[in-house]
Amino acid sequence: MEKLKQNSRDIILQEIVSIPMVGMSVRVLKFWGFLYERNWRLYFSLSLTTLLNVTQFVYMTVTREAVDIIIRNAYMLVLWFNTALRGYLLVFQTAKYEKFLSDFNGLYKSLKNSNDKVITEMLKDTNTLGKNTSIINMALGLMTVLGFCTYPIFADTRMLPYGSHIPGIDELVDPSFYIFYVFQVIITPIGCFMYISFGSLVASLIMFAILMSKALQHRLRGLNEDIDSSNKFLLMKIKWCIIYQKTIYECMSASTITYVFLVEFLCFGTLLCGLLFLINIAETTAQLTIAAIQISMIFSQILTLYWYASQLSEESGKVANAAYDINWFSIDKPMQMNILMLIMRAQSPCVMTVGNVYPMSLELFQSLLNASYSYFTLLRRFYD
Numbered sequence: 001m002e003k004l005k006q007n008s009r010d011i012i013l014q015e016i017v018s019i020p021m022v023g024m025s026v027r028v029l030k031f032w033g034f035l036y037e038r039n040w041r042l043y044f045s046l047s048l049t050t051l052l053n054v055t056q057f058v059y060m061t062v063t064r065e066a067v068d069i070i071i072r073n074a075y076m077l078v079l080w081f082n083t084a085l086r087g088y089l090l091v092f093q094t095a096k097y098e099k100f101l102s103d104f105n106g107l108y109k110s111l112k113n114s115n116d117k118v119i120t121e122m123l124k125d126t127n128t129l130g131k132n133t134s135i136i137n138m139a140l141g142l143m144t145v146l147g148f149c150t151y152p153i154f155a156d157t158r159m160l161p162y163g164s165h166i167p168g169i170d171e172l173v174d175p176s177f178y179i180f181y182v183f184q185v186i187i188t189p190i191g192c193f194m195y196i197s198f199g200s201l202v203a204s205l206i207m208f209a210i211l212m213s214k215a216l217q218h219r220l221r222g223l224n225e226d227i228d229s230s231n232k233f234l235l236m237k238i239k240w241c242i243i244y245q246k247t248i249y250e251c252m253s254a255s256t257i258t259y260v261f262l263v264e265f266l267c268f269g270t271l272l273c274g275l276l277f278l279i280n281i282a283e284t285t286a287q288l289t290i291a292a293i294q295i296s297m298i299f300s301q302i303l304t305l306y307w308y309a310s311q312l313s314e315e316s317g318k319v320a321n322a323a324y325d326i327n328w329f330s331i332d333k334p335m336q337m338n339i340l341m342l343i344m345r346a347q348s349p350c351v352m353t354v355g356n357v358y359p360m361s362l363e364l365f366q367s368l369l370n371a372s373y374s375y376f377t378l379l380r381r382f383y384d
Contacts, residue, residue: 021130073163262355320346
């Protein structure tokens, strides 16, 4: 029995990694042991990431360096804390993520085998978008890794890629400096793979939910062609659309990353304020460049998810319009009531949430920017 379960699991895994929109992310997470298997790489990466994060926290409590260095290292601290949080979330909720991916695989196959040219074309576009997003995110992540690791080489004073401290050890003297530096160079690409793959996987799954909403709209509008069919056949199709709509909402509500979004929202909002302040007090081109790059990274990390989350809300809301476009006045009352149920459900669009409280949207992203800028102006007034 166990062997059959393992074989079935392996088959599902092979099918998932062959899906372009999620294949790269799942392969990376599997290689590092976060999904579908446990291996030494999982314990190696998590233990090193945790160690680095602890030493970063210690550094932030004891450092007396300049404000610009503290802000830069605070950004690195949040980035690594978020990386560790994502890793532990995958470890402790592996079963939920694997079930979610298994359900996703079934829904993907149902669209792929639909023999509908419109849906097939939409699926092809989503695969291309998801794959390209993963590749671009990974490329940008690796370029950032290269920048983090080489920046200390060109600095005027001896420094590490990330502020890190172990009590009783001076990390800036030989040979501890070289040990710290090599350790951080080794852990940086590992953290990049953990962080970027997780984010790309989430973005691709939101893209797929958008695709499902568009497919539902297409099928609802196609019901007009079946108005003259038997009532039983038409009722069956309407009920299928209701079940499919429910499936979209259930898939998104099953997400276990809402509190990761909350941590990102709070931390990156605070850091954005700090980085704007850093630009204001920057005295050198290097300081200004670093702050600008880090702000760009915050925008790219948050805006991508909020953009697609807003699209999901919009497309799931359009289901009501598609249902209303059916010639509902020409069908029997029981079927009209089913269509009305579908429209009423679509009035509350499918949304991703931040901390199970706030819906992820471009409006919330704008609120984050406004709040960060307000606190920045207050901080600058006190500093001046």
